[in-house]
Amino acid sequence: MRTEALVKTYPGVEAVRGLDLLVHPGEIFGFLGPNGAGKSTTISMLCALTRPTSGELWVAGHDVRTSPAAVRRSIGVVFQGSTLDDKLTVEENLAIHAALYGVPRRQVHERVVSMLSLADLLDRRRSLVRTLSGGMKRRLEIARGLLHRPHVLFLDEPTVGLDPHSRAEVWRHVHRMRHESGATVLLTTHQLSEADNCDRLAILDHGRVVALGTPGELRSRIGRDRIRLVTSDPEECSRRLAESLGLSPSAEDGAVVVRVEDGAAVLPAVMAALGGSVTSVSLVRPTLDDVFLHYTGRSIGSEPEGGTAA
Numbered sequence: 368m369r370t371e372a373l374v375k376t377y378p379g380v381e382a383v384r385g386l387d388l389l390v391h392p393g394e395i396f397g398f399l400g401p402n403g404a405g406k407s408t409t410i411s412m413l414c415a416l417t418r419p420t421s422g423e424l425w426v427a428g429h430d431v432r433t434s435p436a437a438v439r440r441s442i443g444v445v446f447q448g449s450t451l452d453d454k455l456t457v458e459e460n461l462a463i464h465a466a467l468y469g470v471p472r473r474q475v476h477e478r479v480v481s482m483l484s485l486a487d488l489l490d491r492r493r494s495l496v497r498t499l500s501g502g503m504k505r506r507l508e509i510a511r512g513l514l515h516r517p518h519v520l521f522l523d524e525p526t527v528g529l530d531p532h533s534r535a536e537v538w539r540h541v542h543r544m545r546h547e548s549g550a551t552v553l554l555t556t557h558q559l560s561e562a563d564n565c566d567r568l569a570i571l572d573h574g575r576v577v578a579l580g581t582p583g584e585l586r587s588r589i590g591r592d593r594i595r596l597v598t599s600d601p602e603e604c605s606r607r608l609a610e611s612l613g614l615s616p617s618a619e620d621g622a623v624v625v626r627v628e629d630g631a632a633v634l635p636a637v638m639a640a641l642g643g644s645v646t647s648v649s650l651v652r653p654t655l656d657d658v659f660l661h662y663t664g665r666s667i668g669s670e671p672e673g674g675t676a677a
């Protein structure tokens with residue numbers, strides 16, 4: 368998937384303001400950003416559902432502007448709201464999708480069984496969809512999105528509205544299905560806790576990419592680990608850290624704090640230098656929220672959580 372100078376303008380709103388992105392085959396790539404950042408608009412353009420105002424974009428080797436039908440055949444899409452038919456069974460929902468996408472009749476049964484077993488839903492294949500839990504429905508939608516063997520699977524907020532256990536289950540299935548199908552997965556999320564499931568992330572804000580990289584790269588780019596030490600004599604502790612290790616400790620809320628690149632590597636030397644005078648120690652690594660704060664000047668957690676309730 369590739370975009371060059373991709374722009375989408377609505378009357379009075381610059382929803383997407385010049386995206387240059389390259390997503391590699393087989394990657395799980397996430398668009399992370401608050402409500403209104405332009406994630407859904409970007410996905411919608413890539414799926415050939417919304418025409419860009421300007422710029423270029425290719426999906427699975429097809430130019431989306433000139434070959435939208437070829438793009439639609441090469442992708443699977445799971446939207447935020449369920450598009451399953453509640454009154455039909457699990458199997459029937461998949462059969463309809465297979466017919467719509469022209470899956471050869473002889474292959475339908477085998478594909479349905481293999482997708483349902485990957486999604487851990489084989490034993491529910493004759494159940495009406497309305498009897499499934501929220502997590503099961505989402506897994507079924509993802510399985511359905513992959514039934515016609517697309518090269519790219521788009522997931523718009525795949526875990527929105529699910530409880531923590533179901534979220535973890537859905538992620539387990541996304542990883543498993545990516546592994547089995549080899550599909551590239553492009554997803555949107557504004558859940559920082561889930562962004563770590565992606566191989567790489569683009570942080571979007573006001574229609575622009577403000578940071579791009581693996582979750583680990585993004586963290587290490589902005590910050591340093593913090594070692595927080597509680598001791599009976601903070602002044603002596605600070606002096607020893609400065610003298611024996613050349614560190615620059617600071618006092619924070621009665622504790623001694625040192626900022627270092629790799630806290631786990633430095634910690635043994637810190638403890639050796641301080642002997643038994645430390646009563647408690649903690650190592651704090653930068654979070655993706657710190658990353659978001661660094662690049663946008665505000666916390667993603669402070670944004671209205673429009674889509675997460677339920």
Ligand SMILES: Nc1ncnc2c1ncn2[C@@H]1O[C@H](COP(=O)(O)OP(=O)(O)OP(=O)(O)O)[C@@H](O)[C@H]1O
Nearest residue numbers: 377380382401402403404405406407408409673674
């Ligand atoms: N059809 C439309 N007409 C006018 N403005 C739109 C339209 N679709 C989106 N927008 C505007 O474009 C901007 C980006 O919206 P978009 O839905 O892409 O953001 P998002 O990051 O996906 O947020 P969310 O998580 O709420 O879906 C917003 O200001 C939104 O109001």
